[in-house]
Amino acid sequence: MVNETNVNLVIMVIVLVLIGFIFISISYFVLHHRFEQSQVTVSTSPRGGVGWVEAVVVVDNTPSLSNSNLLTAWGLSIYIRIPDMEILFDTGPSPNVLRYNAERLGVNLSRIDVVVLSHEHGDHVGGLQALNANSVAVYGAPGTPANRVVNNTLEISPGIYILKPLYGPPWETSLLINVNGYGGILFVGCSHPGIVNIVQNAVKIARVKTVIGGLHLAGASEEECISIVEKLKALGVEKIGAIHCSGDTIRNILAKENMLLNIHVGSRIMVSKEGGAFIIN
Numbered sequence: 001m002v003n004e005t006n007v008n009l010v011i012m013v014i015v016l017v018l019i020g021f022i023f024i025s026i027s028y029f030v031l032h033h034r035f036e037q038s039q040v041t042v043s044t045s046p047r048g049g050v051g052w053v054e055a056v057v058v059v060d061n062t063p064s065l066s067n068s069n070l071l072t073a074w075g076l077s078i079y080i081r082i083p084d085m086e087i088l089f090d091t092g093p094s095p096n097v098l099r100y101n102a103e104r105l106g107v108n109l110s111r112i113d114v115v116v117l118s119h120e121h122g123d124h125v126g127g128l129q130a131l132n133a134n135s136v137a138v139y140g141a142p143g144t145p146a147n148r149v150v151n152n153t154l155e156i157s158p159g160i161y162i163l164k165p166l167y168g169p170p171w172e173t174s175l176l177i178n179v180n181g182y183g184g185i186l187f188v189g190c191s192h193p194g195i196v197n198i199v200q201n202a203v204k205i206a207r208v209k210t211v212i213g214g215l216h217l218a219g220a221s222e223e224e225c226i227s228i229v230e231k232l233k234a235l236g237v238e239k240i241g242a243i244h245c246s247g248d249t250i251r252n253i254l255a256k257e258n259m260l261l262n263i264h265v266g267s268r269i270m271v272s273k274e275g276g277a278f279i280i281n
């Protein structure tokens, strides 16, 4: 009898220990999993921002009326300076065009820290060889000659986001910079996935107040462009530097709405809390 009770007790203890172990393991897994999920959520909300952003349109097919020294090849490349980093967003169609215009605009390509390639088309990636791609971090959408392919939203420095690529085709990423006390400035390449989709994707991270780049609306009707402008306004966008493949229809509508940043190749734009987004020259 005594032996049997002891055996029963031992079995009960073993069973209890096992149940306890399983319970603790499940709790740990659930808590750990939740912790991981909350980390993901935190990384997609703006933790920080920069004091100011200066942007120079180095390559664009929109001609400058005041600076005829620049080449106006079909394509896009924007030099972006923030307090501790120099970024090149897209590279235009060829190394020669990029080098030529950069030199005339006082942009030193050897100082670029980060290149972002929006999408694989030649008018955006063709100038990459003007940079030493071995020593520069080149982020890009799938299909681009990047050394760091972007599949998900990436915060490369506080307030600087390379956004999850959307499918146009092709896959296209955009660059979002959160300016302290102002909001987001969004750089777009060709907007193949649709500018409204891109902005909807970006506002999950920070309010987008200014958009600069190609809107891919050169063939769009006036009605379509009006509807797009309304949607962008509803999303909080205030100013748009519509260049490259945007087309005159949307530029005219934006001008009437007092939303157009009337920029072109060679334009220099400043964005800060104090001054908002304005064109220097």
Ligand SMILES: [Zn+2]
Pocket (backbone or CB within 6 Å): 119, 121, 190, 192
């Ligand atoms: Zn394109």
Ligand SMILES: [Zn+2]
Pocket (backbone or CB within 6 Å): 075, 076, 121, 123, 124, 189, 190, 214, 244, 245
């Ligand atoms: Zn393009």
